[in-house]
Amino acid sequence: MASGMHAAALGQLGPCKPKALAAADVGLDATEPVEIVLLSEERSQQAAQILQLKGLESRPMVQARKMLACGERPTPEPRSQKLPVEVMREAQGRLGRFLQRRVPLLSWTRTVTGQSLRADLIAGLTVGVMVIPQSMSYASIAGLPYIYGMYAACVPGMVYAAFGQSRQLAVGPVAMVSLIMNAGLEGPMAEICPGWEPGHHKEGEGQIHLDEQMQEYCTNEYIKLAIFTSAIMGIIQILAMVLRMGFLVTFLGHPVTSGFTSGAAIIIGFSQVKYMLGVHMDKSQYVYKMVAEVALKLKDTNWMTLLLGLGCVIFLTCAKLASKRWKRLSLVGPLAPLFCCTVGTLLIWLCVPLRETYEVSYVGQEKEIPAGLFPVSVGAWNFQNFAKVLPTALSCALIGYMESIAIGKNLAAKHGYELDAGQELFALGLSNLVGSMFSCYPVTGSFSRSAVNNATGAQTQMAGLVTALVMLCTLKWLTPLFNFLPDFVLAAIVISSVAPLVAYTEAIKLWRVKKNDFFLWVAAFLGTLFLGVLTGIALAVGLSLAIVIYESVRPQITILWRLPGTTIYRNVKQESSGAFVPNVFIARIGSSIYFANAFFIKEWLQERIRALASVNRTEYIVLEMTSVVSVDSTALHVLEDLVLDFRSQGVHIAMAMVGNRLDRTFRKAGLTNFVGEKWFFPSVHDAVVGCLRHQKAKRRLLATRSVLSNSLAGATASTECSASEAATVQTDAQSDVEKGVPELPWSRSQEDLLHIEDNPVTVGNEIGYSNDVHHSCTVIFINLMEDVPTIMSDITAIFQRRGLTICRANIEAMGDDGMSTMCVARPRRAAHVYHVRSLRSHGKLQDEELLDLKAELKALIHHHMHRPDLEL
DSSP states (O other): OOHHHHHHHHHHHOOSSOOOOOHHHHTOOTTSOOOOOOOOHHHHHHHHHHHHHHHHHTOHHHHHHHHHOGGGOOOOOOOOOOOHHHHHHHHHHHHHHHHHHHOTHHHHGGGOOHHHHHHHHHHHHHHHHHHHHHHHHHHHHTTSOHHHHHHHTTHHHHHHHHHOOOSSOOEEOOHHHHHHHHHHTHHHHHHHSTTOOTTOOSOOTTSOOOOHHHHHHHHHHHHHHHHHHHHHHHHHHHHHHHTTOGGGGGGSOHHHHHHHHHHHHHHHHHHTHHHHHTOOOOOOSOHHHHHHHHHHHGGGOOHHHHHHHHHHHHHHHHHHHHHHHOGGGTTHHHHHHHHHHHHHHHHHHHOHHHHHTSOOOBTTSSSOOOOSSOOOOGGGOOGGGHHHHHHHHHHHHHHHHHHHHHHHHHHHHHHTOOOOHHHHHHHHHHHHHHHHTTTOOOOEEOHHHHHHHHHTTOOSTHHHHHHHHHHHHIIIIIGGGGTTOBHHHHHHHHHHHHGGGOOHHHHHHHHHHOHHHHHHHHHHHHHHHHHOHHHHHHHHHHHHHHHHHHHHHSOOEEEEEEOTTSSOEEETTTOSSOBOOTTEEEEEEOSOBOTTTHHHHHHHHHHHHHHTTTTSOOSEEEEEOTTOOOBOHHHHHHHHHHHHHHHHTTOEEEEESOOHHHHHHHHHHTHHHHHOGGGEESSHHHHHHHHHHHHHHHHHHHHHHHHHHHHHHOSSOOSSOOHHHHHHHHHHHHHHHHTTOOOOOOOHHHHHTOOGGGOOOOOOSEEEEESSSSSSSEEEEEEESSOOTTHHHHHHHHHHHTTEEEEEEEEEEEOOOOOOSSSSOOOOEEEEEEEEEETTTSSOOOHHHHHHHHHHHHHHHHHHHTOTTOOO
């Protein structure tokens, strides 16, 4: 989805979902037990098969390999002979389904009822009245004669009504695409007609004098380029649908597209200032040139034109605000432009001094708007100009599709139906391609007209068809009525339409939420203003791709530590009260590993291990691989180098939560055998336990060897070492490690001598707490090596004395583990979990309260255990 246009769509179309209900309103209770039921085995298998097929459909490379492997296809099973009638029916059914999918007209015409037809007629007429002045204004932005905007508001709307899926989307000329086309065709026109500028159909200052014949020739050439641009744009969009390339717009990040849209809206607004001031100014797509031009021509302002123009802008703005605030006046906003056009036309027609004395410019001042239907323009297609219009067509196709799909998706979510992005590409492409056969320039979905279409109750694509028919009737019989339409009215309509697109509130929000995105917004905004529209698009695309590459090359790697009293491992930035495991470093890799990020991951780990050498010397690295979906050959080589490099330093690497797909790749590449099966674990806690068992076995073996060596060397030493001596040496070895004495790497044969299973690892007596596990309670974790039956009453008494209420409690008695080296089983252990809340603040506990509570709980456990060497 085009996230960059989504905010603008939300702003003009309204919220998609109703306000969420509170939990109490729907009877939800977090403490109420809920039974978890299982889907039947048969339906579960069916669901799994459906999801697997969908996964294969979303992988075009797999489908391509299947198509290429023609010789490897299995021989199909013999089918039962079917009658020709049955074969014909199946073929007809497939054809019917295909046509219904590609031509939605065949589907929605069946759903039309009297009520929906009435609603669509009202909506279509309203938008049809609205689009007449808008289309003329946008044609002016595009540098085309006004009539071509009216053509573009007619034919594409008919085509989209037949092939488009959105029921409320209004397709036609829009300001953004008009500006992009005008800016993009300036370069080709400069080669054909030096000194001529699009939109200058009257001789004025700052323009090289061209005779009437040359003016007409240049204008016709520009019209041909605009029509051909629409054809190429349509072909690009249809090809994008066939190749399933609509996903490419998702690479344009929201900040850069919002910044580009805001900058382009300001350029559009400035381009209309000359009509408001009643002066001639040279066209430009650079805002600093526009500002300088306005400053130079301000002294020549036609004050009558300015006053009337400002009056129109104020009226249109107030009408929009009134239509949003009061439902009774909902039609005032859409009909306000037509009202301004009517009043302005009557003023110019009836008040002769406005035309002659005050020289207020109007549409038919030099040349009347031609009457009649749109002429066929296939002859304007000149493929020799393909290279000239291709960059402009690509830009229009990209921005046009982003704008249209953002509106369409929003409206579809609002009304509860789905929108196929590929079909929308096809419908928009066909609208532009067919439109270019009938003198139309590039079009797409309109924010403002779609919002009006939705607000006035459009229910099917019939509304768009009615809008096109209104424009068709206007072209046939009503164009002479617009000859006295003043230019300042059209300028006011454009300014009031593009003003909401300047998303300054979005910039403020980005500054509060994420400053990096704010700077991207500013870069795209200033780039569009000062470097030009097409350069602004290129900058927006470049910045978006740079973000994608940066985030991909530098994946998020999270450092984990353990919550005391639990087997939970959480992000150190997310959990403030965790603790590291001695000599074990745990990290979660946040994305798949491939050639672009593999070396970054390796360097990141090496830097962290070196930094921790003086505080917590690392002997084991646990990599949590949940988010790693795939690896490539480069990543496999880097992982092998990483394992070898760390093993040479006496550091072992363990991997936890490796997925099936990743495990298959590791096994095929031989990485599993290279690292060792014993270093792959189903969870992070299992990996930590495995590392600690390995560490204990390694130190025990070292201690035994040291005792034996000392015994053999001493003349009076005993031939057998006692267990106490071995334990003493093991303690000395452990103290050496804690002091930072490095260990030598172990060979594979030495590793085989370790008896890891004989080294049990358990969580000791610990007290932990967290304010981040639960949204409204502080969670207290207590792990006891020996269960004390009466300790719970003492713990609750402490909570009561401190003014705490227990929201939830869970006590789990751990069974006999049977891992003692003695014949006698170990005592039962217990894990207590309490969700508590302060009665004073009605919320979580503060840091000081937690420290005092932990100290009192520690004293309580010390009293019950009667163990002076208790470590918490």
